[in-house]
Amino acid sequence: MRSELVFMLGGPQGAGLETSAQILTTSLAHLGYGVVSDREYHSNIRGKHSYVHFRASSEGTPLALTYPVDLLGAMDAETVFTHYHDLAPGGFLVYDESQEKARFDRIPSMGKELKARLRREFAELGLDGTLGSLARWLSERGIRLVGISYPDVLSKLAEKYGLQRAQASRYVSSILVGAVAGLMGLDEDAVRAGIERRFAGREALVEQNTYLASMVAETVRRMHGEPLRLESPAEPPGEVMVASGNDVVALGKVVGGLRFQAYYPITPAADESFLLERYERVGEEASLVVLQTEDEIAAISSVIGAALTGARAATATSGPGFSLMVEALGWAGINEVPIVITYYQRGGPSTGLPTRGSQSDLFFTLFASHGEFPRIVLASGDHLEAFRDAVEAFNLAERYQTPVIHLVDKFLANTIATMPVPDPSGLRVDRGLLAEEPGEGYKRFDLSSTLSPRAFLGAGPVMWFTGDEHDEAGHITEDPELRAAMYEKRMRKLELADREIPPEERAVLYGSRDADILLLGWGSVKGVALDAARVLEREGISVAYLHLRILEPFPSSHVRGILEGFGPGRVVAVEHSYNAQSAMLVALKTGFTVGRSIVKYTGRPIYTNELVDAVKRVLKGEERVVLSYGA
């Protein structure tokens, strides 16, 4: 038996793929397995090819995704044509055998670039372009075929429950669930629990989908046994939750005391706000207002207004939305307003790749808006970090009275993973310095200390705020001495934060300072870097990983110390970008030149298998490796 399984389900967007993914993830979580999955989809509503890539393990939640896959479950022929390369030797292909005559070049939803690549490949292999010929070719090379006639199975379902044929076609998702459950030998009750959760309260759907999944599982089991059964989980399942990155940020914000969130819908940020909308009814006394505004300028402007009343206020957006927020960001900066912007990076520039991931906005967030003002930029590496950072972002914003940008990305947003239920008992709410009973003489921008106590709107004293430079009371001034004093007061807050936030929390070293090589990364690189380190360790190569968690204020001397121990030739920046911006930032902040980089900018995540290969290439002397795996 195996301790882990990598598998993929694919099909047209909107055909129920997410349903299959949710059911299987919940079922596996019920059985105590750790699961991580990434959904890759086109920027369109329905019809284009999408897929979910899973990794399940009996030893806790896997750190990252990898190739090849042990099992490919295809809703349609396009999935097989698109992913047949991804199957491991001896892997399993679940497909619709009634589609064997389907030709790749007649699939309308398939892109012409992929068709051109397949035309070349099939010509070389001597295949006629049909699904049947590809399946036979795969079979000859050791791939085990699990052919199921989807129409036959669906008509059995239709007969039993008196459904129309067109209705029955909406149940294809459960054929895949059944096939995976059969091959993995999943307990029937666990699968049912997954289905019940997905179709909560809709008894007929629970019944019909359970029937279909069980029927397919039974057939598959009879013909193939349970070749993909996982070992029993190493630890008995404790309390776990299944959540996306969007979900955990939303939960963190609620735990952190969010009272006002304004946003404009944008991929891949909006799901966070959708979940928050459902929490508007949380609590009895305080409420959480979630406001969908007319644009991102209105979103951030109303967030600033709400923050000045004392409410913990935030927005969530992606690159195009943040571009619109930049002017108001400076207003919050000059007026020392604590706001939180959760920034989900996606592929740019412009509309770019709206549904694909990227880490190319680091510099944008560090320097956005004209003029100079302090900001704090923190980035989360995984679900648990994202949850904690969502809380911490408010604390930092209020403690240093400045905007905080919480950087995440599409990969994290759309990764659904099992995770322990976060323990909120260790978390704190730090509202920073507040004025006690502010009276007539209260000055919001009192120059006698770097941090002036905040008073909330309506607390007593009259307060003024302006986007112009201001005096201690908030009035417009152009006096050169006052200007300099106020400027310095603001900028000193960043120096204060730099002194107060422990550097080893801002840049976290995983592994030994004596390792053969050091990977440098931030955000969602964390999981794959640690996973690759584990694999390479087994091959005798020791790899350390330096995780940059707070990028502003940058922990310069701490990072310089670690990097100099390795030397430029043994430090590799790993990033989902062209420029490896973290390496540029390190050079800017420490003077240390990172000599090597591994980058990827196809919009797909870095996979463990390709990072392992790339590290080996770097060890052989390559300075820059560009990755591109994934459909």
Added chain:
Amino acid sequence: MSRLELVKRTRTDEIRSLLRTERFPHIWCPGCGIGVALKCYAEAILKSDIPVEKHIIVSGIGCSGRAAGYMRLDGYHVTHGRPIPFAVGLKTARPDLEVTVFSGDGDLLTIGGNHFIHAVRRNDDINVIMINNFTYGMTGGQYSATTPNGARTLTSPYGFIEGTFNVPYMVAALGANFVARWTPLHDRELTRAIQEMFKIDGFAFIEVVSPCLIFGEMNNIPPLEMLKHFRKRCVIDHDADLSKVGLSTDPDQPIVLGNFVRRDRPSYQTRYRELMEKIRGGGGGRG
């Protein structure tokens, strides 16, 4: 001192107490209408039943944008075009406050037009006093969305041809709960209209058609002449057909004033509060 003079004096002192006179001289040109409108706002505050400390003023950028800085109220001078969304955040987080946006035509209807129409649609419970001086005065007199066709501005030296918002018509069509238009020459009516505005739950709007020296200079109208123009052309008609109240440069066309619209559509903030009460009341308290 007669009794009348005493009353008048007290009122003036009170108004002065609401103004940050230590910031004077203000930046507005002699003959400009913004100061009068601001005085009317201050007077309306004093006459309102709402305590002074509950009144909040939010302004954008431009000549009228400086208004917040001259009031002894919690005041916000925000980014260009964004006082409305800023005010929406304040009001939604603190519904007990009386939030008034005081800004100009360029700020509210040109760069900020999108926020304006959506705030009316949502029926946000805010007051908007818009000084319409037909131009961007502070930057030297460029045209705005309310510049009348034919008018000369820095950026339309041969006459403006783009087209002009008929502001009361538009705001009424969008569904605002209160729509009025006055000029600084009608200070008593304007003050009363602002008092009326404070009582409205929902979006309340007053256009203050204001003389502007910058605009006058470019159109060869001396300041005093401009005031005479206003006096001669203004007609009060509360029941006016709003499709016909657009402003033009034609000296023979009337400037129609009045309190045109009063509706009682519940505001977003009210509807939100009611929704929450309903959900909490019937939802078993779980989130």
